[in-house]
Amino acid sequence: MCWEFGSGNGHVRQLKLIGERLQKQGFDVTYALRRPDAGEAVGIPAGAIRQAPNWPLKSPPAEDRKPMTSATYGDYLAQLMLGPRDDLSERLQKWSSLIEAEHPDLIIADYAPSVSLLFYGRIPIVAVGNGYVLPPTSLPSFPRLIDDVPIQYEESDVVGRVNKILHRYHKKPISHFPQINRADRPYLLTLPCIDPYREHREGNWLGTPDTREIVLAMRPEMRVFAYFQEQQQTDVRLVEGLVRAGLPGKAIFSLPLRRTIKLLEPAGISVPDGLAYLPIELLSCRVIVHAGSSGMAMAGIAAGIPQVMIKTDIEKTLVAQSIAARNAGTVLSWSTFEMLDLAVAVRAAAESQAMQKAARDLSLENTRYLQIDPVTEIAKGVVDLLS
Secondary structure, X not given: OEEOOOOOOHHHHHHHHHHHHHHHOOOOOOEEEOOHHHHHHOOOOHHHXXXXXXXXXXXXXXXXXXXXXXXXXXXXXXXXXXXXXXXXXXXXXXHHHHHHHHOOOOEEEEOOHHHHHHHOOOOOEEEEEOOOOOOOOOOOOOOOOOOOOOOOOOHHHHHHHHHHHHHHOOOOOOOOHHHHHOOOEEEEOOOHHHOOOHHHOOOOEOOOHHHOOOOOOOOOOOOEEEEOOHHHHHOHHHHHHHHHHOOOEEEEOEOOOHHHHHHHXXXXXXXXXXXXXXXXXXXXXXXXXXXXXXXXXXXXXXXXXXXXXXXXXXHHHHHHHHHHOOOOEEEEEOOOOOHHHHHHHHHHHHHOHHHHHHHHHHHHHOHHHHOOOHHHHHHHHHHHHHO
16 A cells, blocks of 8 residues: 555545455555554554655755646646656655565555556556546646646656656656556546546546545534644634634644644634544534545535635645535635634634535535445455456
């Protein structure tokens, strides 16, 4: 089980769910994770975790640190793998050494394009991921996903540079850049309404393992549920905005700071250590506040509650915009939002009957996908592949 890029705990949590099912079927499962601490945080035994190449591999000189843009998913990948913060040859060598030492019969790759590049055609590969990180490999090139953002890498140049390095490892070249996610079986863990490539696909959306136990909130109370990465709690706009919204509830930061607790708990917002069990937290919640990750967005859709999303990158921007377009949520930008913007957005989402109805309608429209058990589908595919 390999995880290479991306932040948060969502990638690791869904790998764990798949791994646990495979263990019940008799497989030995090892997790190669860019952040082993994230694996331990969701309950993966330390003995089953290996340190995968993290990002960045190196810190470039200050004059070479360009801001990363993401007009296309391919351009973003190129900046990750070929930019001044990384060395693709070294990255591939680290992955090669790790996987050769483990001798796996099968690889499951979640946002791990280096693994697909190296071992496709040699070891059976199952690729899992949300819509953004698992575009169709049949695309001749990556389509632009957002306007007015520069593209830093020409795809033909990227393909040439990738193939030159693959040649050193005697690996099969790619003919066009979207093949970077090549796999024997892809499993699309998303909903069509937040898939930026939905017009390029022929179905096959499986929802996500994280929403299997989340049900439509039947009696939502005037409560807020907030979920953010640990470092985001240091932004006073976020914490004070939640306080000013005037709603009780719960905020999750994994490891909350003492000052965060002191600010939020007097406002009726509990701040426990660790992660949260979403099926319980969202059952009676009126509004969910998060950074726009696809995992939390799909949880909000499953529960049928409005979402206030403070977007940080293109993936989260696309997810947030697709939900806001259905009037099921509000989008703020992390770089520009003010404390009162957040407070007003949270309060409005909680009190708007139109937004509450739109969120419930969006959940009902996705019922067929929310009822799929993607872990079972993937486990069947693994057995079939190895057969």
